[in-house]
Amino acid sequence: MKASMTLIISAGLFLLSPSYNVMAKEPTPHINAITAYSDADGGSEQKQLSIFANKVSxxxxVGWKMAFNSEKGNMYKAEFVPAGETLNDWSALYCIQGFKGLATSIDSTQFLDRFSDTYQDACQGSVTYEQLGMTQIGGKEAYHGIIGCTNMKSVYGGATSRTRQGEIGYYAVLKDTEDMYLIHKSMRGEVFSESNPPLNGSNHRDFISKMLQLKFQR
Incomplete structure (x- = not known):
């Protein structure tokens, strides 16, 4: 079983890897419900996806849109960006991925470690990886950390003047009874130094506060 799951991960690197130089397609709707409400930040929307046996809220x-989704075999991925941005040119991105049956074959720590390795393929500078240990998100055990690249490889392919950008994000691997989920929120901005990343274990909580409201329903 472990070997087969390793093959699934290898075959699905396009789902695992950071989004760069991606030609986005019009997504098939997977959102079951959207509820808009006001909050202190000027408004939020609650979205709900059906991912395998769970409804994930x-x-x-407000204004963020689904830019990409894909379901292939035992893997699911949905990505959201702010209004007016695309997967070819974004300043912030939220992503949720599902891996059916994977929770029994690999632990959360190993999964995030392997994911951090895929960042090197997209990184022209140095990869940063700060492990934050175990936590609870949406009532599920999760292993979380911060992964970034000080200088991404030509992420815009010459489409804009912003050819040199750093990327960093918060990542959490959640384990259900059988399935595994990877959620992350990333940002792109100025190239940064490995010793002074814009996101770290001390300042990440405001950046990911809404992510902690994740809910699972059967």
Whole structure:
């Protein structure tokens, strides 16, 4: 079983890897419900996705849109960006991925470690990886950390003047009884130094506050 799951991960690297130089397609709707409400930040929307046996609810700022989704075999991925941005040119991105049956074959720590390795393929500078240990998100055990690249490889392919950008994000691997989920929120901005990343274990809580409201329903 472990070997077969390793093959699934290898075959699905396009789902695991950071989004760069991606030609986005019009997504097939997988959102079952959207509820808009006001909050102190000027408004949020609650979105709900059906991912395998669960309905997964989460909050995003008003105006964010689904830019990509894909379901292939035992893997699911949905990505959201702010209004007016695309997967070819974004300043912030929220992503949720599902891996059916994977929870029994690999632990959360190993999964995030392997994911951090895929960042090197997209990174022209140095990869940063700060492990934050175990936590609870949406009532599920999760292993979380911060992964970034000080200088991404030509992420815009010459489409804009912003050819040199750093990327960093918060990542959490959640384990259900059988399935595994990877959620992350990333940002792109100025190239940064490995010793002074814009996101770290001390300042990440405001950046990911809404992510902690994730809910799972059967």
């Amino acid at each position: 989460f909050d995003l700022p």
